[in-house]
Amino acid sequence: MSETLDSPAVRVHGVDMAFGEGESRVTALKQATFEARAGELVMLVGPSGCGKTTLLSVIAGTLTPQAGEIGVFGQRLDGLGQEALTAFRRRHLGFVFQSFNLIPTLSMEENVMVPLLIQGADHGEARARAREMLGKVGLAGREESRPGALSGGQQQRVAIARALVHGPTLLICDEPTSALDKDTGAQILAMIRDLSRAPGRCVIVVTHDHRIYRFADRIAEMEDGRIRRMVDDPKLLDQPHA
Amino acid sequence: MYRLALNMLFGDRGKLAMLLCGLSFSALLMAQQTSVFFGIMSWTYTPVVNIRAKVWVSDPMVEQVNDAKPMRDTDLSRVRSVDGVSWAAPLHTSFLQARMPDGNFKLVTLVGLDADTFAGAPAEIVQGRIEDLRLPNTVMIDEWGAQLMSRTEVALDGAVTTRPLRPGDTFEINDVEARIVGICRVRRAFTGGPFAYTTYDRAKAYTLGARRTLSFMLVEPYAGVTPAELCDRIERGTGLRAWTSDTVIWDWSERSLARHTFWWFWRNTGIPFSFGTAVALGLFVGIAISGQTFYSFVLENLRYFAAIKAMGAGMGLLSRMLVFQALVAGLLGFGLGAGMAQAIGRVMIEKGMPPFVMFPQVLWATLAFILGISLVSALIGIVKVSRVDASTVFRG
Ligand SMILES: Nc1ncnc2c1ncn2[C@@H]1O[C@H](COP(=O)(O)OP(=O)(O)O)[C@@H](O)[C@H]1O
Ligand SMILES: [Mg+2]
Numbered sequence: 211m212s213e214t215l216d217s218p219a220v221r222v223h224g225v226d227m228a229f230g231e232g233e234s235r236v237t238a239l240k241q242a243t244f245e246a247r248a249g250e251l252v253m254l255v256g257p258s259g260c261g262k263t264t265l266l267s268v269i270a271g272t273l274t275p276q277a278g279e280i281g282v283f284g285q286r287l288d289g290l291g292q293e294a295l296t297a298f299r300r301r302h303l304g305f306v307f308q309s310f311n312l313i314p315t316l317s318m319e320e321n322v323m324v325p326l327l328i329q330g331a332d333h334g335e336a337r338a339r340a341r342e343m344l345g346k347v348g349l350a351g352r353e354e355s356r357p358g359a360l361s362g363g364q365q366q367r368v369a370i371a372r373a374l375v376h377g378p379t380l381l382i383c384d385e386p387t388s389a390l391d392k393d394t395g396a397q398i399l400a401m402i403r404d405l406s407r408a409p410g411r412c413v414i415v416v417t418h419d420h421r422i423y424r425f426a427d428r429i430a431e432m433e434d435g436r437i438r439r440m441v442d443d444p445k446l447l448d449q450p451h452a
Numbered sequence: 453m454y455r456l457a458l459n460m461l462f463g464d465r466g467k468l469a470m471l472l473c474g475l476s477f478s479a480l481l482m483a484q485q486t487s488v489f490f491g492i493m494s495w496t497y498t499p500v501v502n503i504r505a506k507v508w509v510s511d512p513m514v515e516q517v518n519d520a521k522p523m524r525d526t527d528l529s530r531v532r533s534v535d536g537v538s539w540a541a542p543l544h545t546s547f548l549q550a551r552m553p554d555g556n557f558k559l560v561t562l563v564g565l566d567a568d569t570f571a572g573a574p575a576e577i578v579q580g581r582i583e584d585l586r587l588p589n590t591v592m593i594d595e596w597g598a599q600l601m602s603r604t605e606v607a608l609d610g611a612v613t614t615r616p617l618r619p620g621d622t623f624e625i626n627d628v629e630a631r632i633v634g635i636c637r638v639r640r641a642f643t644g645g646p647f648a649y650t651t652y653d654r655a656k657a658y659t660l661g662a663r664r665t666l667s668f669m670l671v672e673p674y675a676g677v678t679p680a681e682l683c684d685r686i687e688r689g690t691g692l693r694a695w696t697s698d699t700v701i702w703d704w705s706e707r708s709l710a711r712h713t714f715w716w717f718w719r720n721t722g723i724p725f726s727f728g729t730a731v732a733l734g735l736f737v738g739i740a741i742s743g744q745t746f747y748s749f750v751l752e753n754l755r756y757f758a759a760i761k762a763m764g765a766g767m768g769l770l771s772r773m774l775v776f777q778a779l780v781a782g783l784l785g786f787g788l789g790a791g792m793a794q795a796i797g798r799v800m801i802e803k804g805m806p807p808f809v810m811f812p813q814v815l816w817a818t819l820a821f822i823l824g825i826s827l828v829s830a831l832i833g834i835v836k837v838s839r840v841d842a843s844t845v846f847r848g
Contacts (some may be wrong), residue, residue: 263846272762272843293766300764311759311845315463320456327453328765356463384846 215418218246218281219412220269220380225278227264227435236394237266239275240435246428247282250377251403251413253423256432262416263384265432269414270303270382271295283379300328304373308385310365312357318344318368319353325376343371346405361393367401374405381406383415387422399425423447453765457773460753468781471745475597475785475822476792478738479579480746483793485734489727490701490814491807492842496717497710498641499545500697503563505571505670507679508542508709509686510697516713518643520545522664527692531669534616534689536677541571543668544655547643551624553603556614559645562625564655564665571670573631574649580619580634585651592634593617597646625658642717683707702813735821742785743829746778750833754840770837774830782826786819 227239238261254262267273268280271287272295282285285298304325307312312321322340327333330402344353347367353354357365366386373381383402387395399415399422406413423429423444430440431447443446462468494501499517500508510532510553511521522544531540544564549557565572566583573582574594584590598616601623605613615707617623622631630648638647652660656665671694673682683694695709704711718724750757757770 263843267843267846270762270843272841272845275462296761296764296766298764299762300766303764305759305762305845307845311756313460313463313753313756313759315460316456317459320459324456324760325763328457328760328769333455444698 253426304378306383474741476788480733480791495642497713507671509669516716541566564652567651574636584633589739746829778826778830
């Protein structure tokens with residue numbers, strides 16, 4: 211990780227990704243090119259179906275594109291095997307999903323422990339760190355509850371704790387607020403920004419919720435499988451959802 | 453991670469209960485049916501167990517212990533003259549109709565013992581003494597038989613009571629009186645009826661008309677001569693058939709009378725088939741239910757396994773988690789099922805002497821099978837999880 215400040219944390223260049231064959235072939239990414247720097251929170255916005263989730267999956271290494279280069283903190287992901295990609299995700303990535311994806315039969319604390327245990331951490335140590343992290347997202351005292359007993363906003367806070375507990379260098383959030391109401395969504399995004407901001411960390415948030423654009427350092431606007439433009443100020447974007 | 457895998461499994465009590473039901477039901481069916489099967493089959497060679505002789509000698513055509521083809525009394529001296537024979541005693545066995553005090557008939561197994569040595573006498577005598585059989589017209593019956601031959605009495609006030617026969621009671625065999633002088637405890641036989649022990653000579657009186665009464669000879673080898681060796685010598689010297697009396701099903705010798713009896717019943721009755729179907733059904737139902745429930749457990753958690761996979765868990769770790777979950781479920785299911793089988797067996801035992809023998813080997817086999825089912829289910833789950841695309845976690 212010998213990154214200089216101006217070399218990008220995430221670099222996607224000329225990525226093509228299509229699903230299906232023949233008649234039903236859908237092109238999700240067309241020569242997509244995108245960069246995000248360490249220390250910043252970049253939002254990926256655009257209409258539904260424009261390829262945001264696909265781009266995130268490519269960056270996370272869960273989807274392998276047909277063409278293009280992907281580099282994350284200097285590590286080329288294109289060409290890596292499944293095992294290496296898995297190891298890469300384990301070490302460097304944190305996820306926040308639209309649908310939380312908390313394991314319903316485990317307690318909050320156990321859910322947050324998962325990334326640490328996957329890394330082979332000792333149970334007791336993982337537990338202590340999970341508790342600490344749950345405290346940071348304001349859920350101290352609820353460690354033993356099951357996800358089902360919590361509100362959507364609380365569940366997403368648990369998901370944030372889980373995404374950050376192992377100190378990932380890249381945090382990926384796919385529509386983290388779309389299952390939440392407006393105020394809760396704003397709180398969640400504020401929390402993501404406050405907790406995840408670190409000099410060496412890059413945060414990418416996919417959303418089409420323009421009300422949270424203000425939390426971004428930069429915004430990448432997607433359209434039809436490619437990045438149309440990058441802006442520093444949300445006011446510069448058209449606001450089709452207004 | 454194993455701890456979390458366990459909590460994932462235990463987290464949903466309803467599903468866990470379903471899973472355990474399937475596994476324990478098949479374990480129960482397997483263990484219970486197999487035990488009853490071995491119980492019934494072990495009853496077929498009950499006389500070998502009850503009579504406790506080292507070597508048995510029979511007519512060469514005899515195939516099993518319940519099949520008496522009587523020999524001449526002179527055969528006894530021929531056997532006695534075989535080198536290595538310490539002593540040889542006659543034994544008579546036959547099935548006879550006995551007339552109960554109330555006039556009903558009942559089939560009894562008459563066992564005639566040598567009055568000098570009482571070779572073949574029951575190991576456990578509950579009431580009376582074996583020597584009392586030397587008194588005229590006396591028999592000793594077994595405890596269970598005493599229940600079967602219970603006697604109904606009408607008191608002066610008209611009250612009707614039924615009680616088991618006891619010493620002092622009499623019945624008749626072929627119009628010859630049989631007075632009970634003792635009660636013994638022996639293992640039940642396949643034929644089910646009471647045992648009536650008497651002396652060899654009196655057995656002749658009870659079976660009036662029978663030309664030959666020497667069903668078997670019980671032989672004791674000299675010290676240093678093994679039963680198998682003696683069998684060889686007797687067969688060579690007399691042309692009769694000689695058997696050893698070992699009854700350990702897993703380890704019985706080529707000449708074992710119990711073994712030949714077991715296989716005779718195996719070949720000539722529908723018992724193996726009917727129990728075979730029950731056990732096969734248990735296996736089949738077990739595979740279906742447990743495989744299905746574990747598979748649905750995996751399916752329901754597939755989304756979370758995918759999330760764990762996205763977070764960087766390799767297939768190695770996920771496979772170990774699934775195998776661990778399956779093995780834990782399998783062990784619990786086995787424990788419950790085998791426990792239930794044993795409880796049912798115990799209840800049966802309390803209600804009398806049931807055909808129920810739970811060999812440890814049966815338990816081990818059941819355990820191996822249940823764990824096998826669990827592992828196969830886990831394997832199917834692993835294939836499923838390995839195919840799931842980690843990026844599905846991004847979809848709503
Ligand atoms: N697994 C898939 N199979 C087939 N088509 C897909 C798949 N994933 C995405 N697509 C298609 O690719 C396009 C981009 O999808 P997506 O990246 O999910 O868009 P967004 O997240 O911006 O809404 C859509 O047309 C979608 O239907
Ligand atoms: Mg999407």
